[in-house]
Amino acid sequence: MFVLTSSQMREIDRKASQEIGIPEVVLMENAGFCVFEEIKRDFETLDDKNIAVFCGKGNNGGDGFVVARYLAQVCPNVKVFLFDDNVTLTSKVFLDILKKLEVDINILSEELLSSLRAQRFDIIVDAIFGIGLSKDIDGLYKKVIEYINGSGAYVYSVDIPSGVCSDSAQIKGCAVRASKTVTFVYPKVGHILYPGSYYCGKVIVKDIGIPEKIIKDIKVKILTAEDLDISKFYRYPDSHKGDYGKVGIVAGSKYYPGAAALCSNAALQSGCGLCYLLTPKEVLYFQNFRRPEIIVLPVESKEGIVSFDGFVKFDEYFAKFDVLGFGCGLTKNKEVEKILIHILENFQIPIVIDADGLNVLASSRDVRELLASYKSQKVLTPHYMEAARVLDVDVKDVAKSPIDAAKKIASEFRAICVLKGSRTIITDGDEVFINILGNPGMAKGGSGDVLTGIILSMIAQGYSAFEAAKLAVYLHSLSADILLEKKTMQTILPSDIIDGLDSTIKRLIKG
Numbered sequence: 001m002f003v004l005t006s007s008q009m010r011e012i013d014r015k016a017s018q019e020i021g022i023p024e025v026v027l028m029e030n031a032g033f034c035v036f037e038e039i040k041r042d043f044e045t046l047d048d049k050n051i052a053v054f055c056g057k058g059n060n061g062g063d064g065f066v067v068a069r070y071l072a073q074v075c076p077n078v079k080v081f082l083f084d085d086n087v088t089l090t091s092k093v094f095l096d097i098l099k100k101l102e103v104d105i106n107i108l109s110e111e112l113l114s115s116l117r118a119q120r121f122d123i124i125v126d127a128i129f130g131i132g133l134s135k136d137i138d139g140l141y142k143k144v145i146e147y148i149n150g151s152g153a154y155v156y157s158v159d160i161p162s163g164v165c166s167d168s169a170q171i172k173g174c175a176v177r178a179s180k181t182v183t184f185v186y187p188k189v190g191h192i193l194y195p196g197s198y199y200c201g202k203v204i205v206k207d208i209g210i211p212e213k214i215i216k217d218i219k220v221k222i223l224t225a226e227d228l229d230i231s232k233f234y235r236y237p238d239s240h241k242g243d244y245g246k247v248g249i250v251a252g253s254k255y256y257p258g259a260a261a262l263c264s265n266a267a268l269q270s271g272c273g274l275c276y277l278l279t280p281k282e283v284l285y286f287q288n289f290r291r292p293e294i295i296v297l298p299v300e301s302k303e304g305i306v307s308f309d310g311f312v313k314f315d316e317y318f319a320k321f322d323v324l325g326f327g328c329g330l331t332k333n334k335e336v337e338k339i340l341i342h343i344l345e346n347f348q349i350p351i352v353i354d355a356d357g358l359n360v361l362a363s364s365r366d367v368r369e370l371l372a373s374y375k376s377q378k379v380l381t382p383h384y385m386e387a388a389r390v391l392d393v394d395v396k397d398v399a400k401s402p403i404d405a406a407k408k409i410a411s412e413f414r415a416i417c418v419l420k421g422s423r424t425i426i427t428d429g430d431e432v433f434i435n436i437l438g439n440p441g442m443a444k445g446g447s448g449d450v451l452t453g454i455i456l457s458m459i460a461q462g463y464s465a466f467e468a469a470k471l472a473v474y475l476h477s478l479s480a481d482i483l484l485e486k487k488t489m490q491t492i493l494p495s496d497i498i499d500g501l502d503s504t505i506k507r508l509i510k511g
């Protein structure tokens, strides 16, 4: 399923009218009718309802006029509220029709708004702003939106709740809290990412008659099972462990032994043939949490953190690895930086960098340069704060435009970026996938280590870095969702996500 930005939507609209010749009024008529149909479907009868339609002066308001016209045919109590009757040319066509039909049209003012507080509406249609919202909302607009949110009515937002930025999902001053949002062609970024997604209620996507052939070159998609290649999940009867790849992991410290266990356990549990864990000797006491199948290469440490001198003794192993994971639980340290530089200078293995590997990347110019020119495939898996460090920006800037942040990281390091969050974004710098699976039960230390392990395993089994990242993010979050069938968000643990891979992979294969 594609996801659009406002400029892509406008381009689609332009092509529909200028290249194909579908007039804008036709699209507006179709859009308004789709919203009306949705309302009609939700309510057995409409003739006994009090309905208010709030319309802005742009084309979103025009859609609202169309909805009002259809509603007025089946309900005597429809009132239209306008902020300004100086509306767009296309909207004016429908406003004039409403006037001729003598629909109850009111121009909003502070006084009128006060009088509305004494009335009760069962249904409110929010057609104030759509994809044209351009600045923060204040004044009467803000008061009306607050009124809508406190009205107790069932609220339909046309295209997007007024106040939600369709490109960033940020709230511009305030926003309508919709019960349902009816949007057109494809969802917009503002429907999918948070906080916008909270305001939408149920999102319904309607076809308004735009020909499929002009909808192309869209680079943002919601990640679905259809985007995944599971062909490599098939295991040939005559295969052996070498066919499923060898994962090398540099992880763990005296302080974070569990990160090494989670990452390596997840790699193993998702199908790789062999998993080697390079970890400080001190971490070995953590045996109980480690699957015995993991081959441990105990590294001499300095105060519980991998030492460079200890690490290089294992150099010969690197020829074996099909992929290398670096970072989980290592801690941020000069030795860690030296080791990463050594790896980037001396080996050519696909690499997945997480956690402290990313922290080193953020602070070391040498690592940045070496990584950018490293020839093998790379996956970087920052959460928002790590991304902010890597980009040297405030975390709020990442949250405001996470897609741009992820693309920037991917482009700078010529890597796949997996920007982890409640909606994880996966990009190669050009194509973008947004994962909508997963739940807040995953918001626990260690979930990211599990994801890194699964990505490593997928690369070891022969997937490209991009395919591996998509598959791993999907499996990781689907596993957490399946766990909710028996457990709660409080009780699911990252280690349960690893155990849950069993039923998750089965479900994915069955389709």
Ligand SMILES: NC(=O)C1=CN([C@@H]2O[C@H](COP(=O)(O)OP(=O)(O)OC[C@H]3O[C@@H](n4cnc5c(N)ncnc54)[C@H](OP(=O)(O)O)[C@@H]3O)[C@@H](O)[C@H]2O)[C@@H](O)CC1
Pocket (backbone or CB within 6 Å): 009, 010, 012, 013, 027, 028, 029, 031, 056, 057, 058, 059, 060, 061, 062, 063, 088, 128, 129, 130, 131, 132, 133, 134, 135, 136, 137, 138, 141, 158, 159, 160, 172, 184, 208
């Ligand atoms: N294919 C398509 O594209 C189709 C699109 N369709 C519909 O058109 C909608 C897009 O219409 P649109 O471009 O006219 O923009 P819209 O959202 O009505 O708002 C612009 C108006 O709001 C104003 N304004 C903005 N921010 C403001 C603020 N904070 N406070 C106050 N004012 C503010 C802004 O004023 P300005 O910034 O110009 O001063 C301007 O007047 C789209 O969402 C969908 O519903 C359908 O008909 C089907 C086909």
Ligand SMILES: Nc1ncnc2c1ncn2[C@@H]1O[C@H](COP(=O)(O)OP(=O)(O)O)[C@@H](O)[C@H]1O
Pocket (backbone or CB within 6 Å): 355, 383, 420, 421, 422, 423, 424, 437, 438, 439, 440, 441, 442, 443, 444, 445, 446, 447, 448, 449, 450, 451, 477
């Ligand atoms: N609210 C949420 N909804 C869906 N997924 C979430 C949510 N919170 C966290 N996650 C997922 O959990 C993982 C957390 O990773 P990370 O922050 O790196 O944890 P850690 O470093 O402790 O292992 C990411 O994959 C993220 O997408």
Ligand SMILES: [K+]
Pocket (backbone or CB within 6 Å): 060, 126, 127, 128, 129, 130, 157, 158, 159, 160, 161, 162
């Ligand atoms: K709206």
